[in-house]
Amino acid sequence: MPLQPPHVGLYVCGPTVYSDVHLGNVRSFLTFDVLVRWLRHLGYQVRYVRNITDVGHLVDDVDEGEDKIAKRARMERLEPMEIVQKYTNGFHDVMRLFNILPPSIEPTATGHLIEQIGMIGRILANGYAYEVNGSVYFDVPKYAEKHAYGELSGRKIEEQLANTRGTEGQDEKRSPLDFALWKKAEKGHLMHWPSPWGEGFPGWHLECSAMSTKYLGGTFDIHGGGMDLKFPHHECEIAQSTAADGHAPVRYWVHGNMLTVNGRKMAKSEGNGFTPEELITGNHKLLERGYSPMTVRFFMLQCHYASTLDFSNAALQAAEKGLQRLMAANDLLQRLKPSAAGEPFDVAALKAACHAAMNDDLNTPVLIAQLFDGARAINAAHAGKAVLSQADIDELKALFHDMLFTVLGLKAEDGAQAGDDLSDGLMDVLLGLRADAKNRKDFATSDMIRDKLAALGITVKDTKEGVTWERG
RNA sequence: GGUCGCGUGGCCGAGGGGUUAGGCACAGCUCUGCAAAAGCUGCUACUGCGGUUCGAAUCCGCACGCGACCUCCA
Known part of the structure; x- marks a missing residue:
């Protein structure tokens, strides 16, 4: 108090x-x-x-x-x-x-x-x-x-x-x-x-x-x-x-508590630290690649503040995927329709658990675990396997907004890997040709386009919402 | 050397006397023309040895390993 x-x-x-x-x-x-x-x-x-x-x-x-x-x-x-x-x-x-x-x-x-x-x-x-x-x-x-x-x-x-x-x-x-x-x-x-x-x-x-x-x-x-x-x-x-x-x-x-690298305290005097810029760009000998600021933020919050936190590429990559999953669930939540079939889900209990975690010495890792439980419920409701009324959904939206953005301070990062106008335009042309080929069931051609692009480091994905691409 | 803390599944990390942490990876499945992506399901661990207890990963002792502070660093 x-x-x-x-x-x-x-x-x-x-x-x-x-x-x-x-x-x-x-x-x-x-x-x-x-x-x-x-x-x-x-x-x-x-x-x-x-x-x-x-x-x-x-x-x-x-x-x-x-x-x-x-x-x-x-x-x-x-x-x-x-x-x-x-x-x-x-x-x-x-x-x-x-x-x-x-x-x-x-x-x-x-x-x-x-x-x-x-x-x-x-x-x-x-x-x-x-x-x-x-x-x-x-x-x-x-x-x-x-x-x-x-x-x-x-x-x-x-x-x-x-x-x-x-x-x-x-x-x-x-x-x-x-x-x-x-x-x-x-x-x-x-x-x-x-x-x-x-x-x-x-x-x-x-x-x-x-x-x-x-x-x-x-x-x-x-x-x-x-x-x-x-x-x-x-x-x-x-x-x-x-x-x-x-x-x-x-x-x-x-x-x-301290940050460690390979079990040792990251310190200016140890010379084993990287700067925030190096972490984001990946331009450091200890880093396989760069990680976005929100990935780093989420990574740090997955550990209790009073514990030492060890940096590693595997851990950072795990955090990156986890964050994407959570954000995807939140996006889905925004357009989720009520579902009346399947297992019941107690939104009030989830909210109480979130608050309890934070009140317990700022236990962000437990809060995040709770949010993943919420994410599972959101996905299940989307598949018609969990019951969420419109009131539940509204409450869940407020909870996710409060916890994810207001409290944990995360923010959406555009994953858009698109480049300049020229490459965007070229990609539109190529993907249009590929869509035509697919419509003709000419899969040899459509796969050829995808494979050649893959060789250039561009990944093409056919999602339900349409075709997306990104640079690897 | 002194003080304090830690040792959890393949990896990261919560918890902390009896009940599923969670994420990633992995495997299977669903969806897809095929991939990819996504989702679902599965995966039950707590350094070792003693002790307390009906019951210990959780408490106590010892051992081993690691770290922090004791000097500037958040």
Whole structure:
């Protein structure tokens, strides 16, 4: 139950816009897209905040090393904000491609420096941070005296201390567990802003705390992100908000799981990922061919968000066929006539099962399984083997529309493989000749035309609705 | 090394003490001049070994295998 029904506050950690959006991001944002769609379908008014990280995310570990965006800017010889704009645009394009709805608010870290500096001030005032040499660090041991640092990720502070690796080069920190709230800008640093502690830039974890507080309040309903953000990022967010404002910021944490390839996490650092473009075009050594955005979306939704999902050509192809089947059933449903013969079918029970699946921790694979049961009933009714009244059909139409398009966010993709006007025209001529031959029962000629076209990679199908063709 | 999680039929993947997940593939059938496509039907699995139980894929223990986090990634 939300804090203030019917309003729901949802914050999701958005991308750091320093390179092309990664397929793992797509899965993560897809998960929350479906969550938002479902909540809205249930009648909640969701304020969905998803940030753009455009500063403060460092390349290396433990608050040392270069800013990711600044590094990219240097590599591409661009202004940092050009990098941010370039990859933000690309990110939006990919989101649109996969039919992922935009958030209600998409704040940037650089646009909320005042809020971040204010939050650091509150943390300092409460004694949970200290300034060293123009940088401000969060005092984790101090915080851990009164609060459960590591609770979210099930970590114990002693264990962490024991496991900490070398602390060379971070003498400014009192404890290796401490993390930066504000970093002093060294000479030559491309991105820096004035602050009470001098020129510098904000720590990565801070932006989410500051912006979620600003737009959703000190405590809000749901915070989402990838599993890999659980620690330390989200742990730090909890600590920052608690240290600044005295209470935990989030009621429910939702973490999406990773994408794997051949059993290994798909990660930028592993080099085993493909970009969304490569997945669609099939232009990657791991891909036999391309898959449409909706195929990919459906493929991802056939797995629960909290489970790892393994990419393979066979699995993608299975999803593609399954999606076609479901969409074909939905098309059939639109022109289905009532059927009074055969087995009865309980549409209300199907609807209840669909809702139950989604209410059970967003179980999209079970929802999809239910829809396949509906598809079977639709086909059976079409064949006169299942009973569906006009009222049943209307209800089923509404259910399929809601689940397929509104909630799962799928959309029809034209399978039309037709090319330019010239080839369309040529095909019309050839298929017309073939139809004439068939009418004369000159099957040798009609099959010859079909076989020659097949040799060119064009498949001709005689369906009940007429002749269709597509490029293989 | 520490923490956590997983191991389901040919493949992908839900579920989670007794009852069909679902999809793909495969086989048979229907429809078709023949194909293709489509539809229908069939295909009953839970890593191994112990234990708890009337009953375990599901709970507990051990073993093996795999993965994630512990350092940037959604």
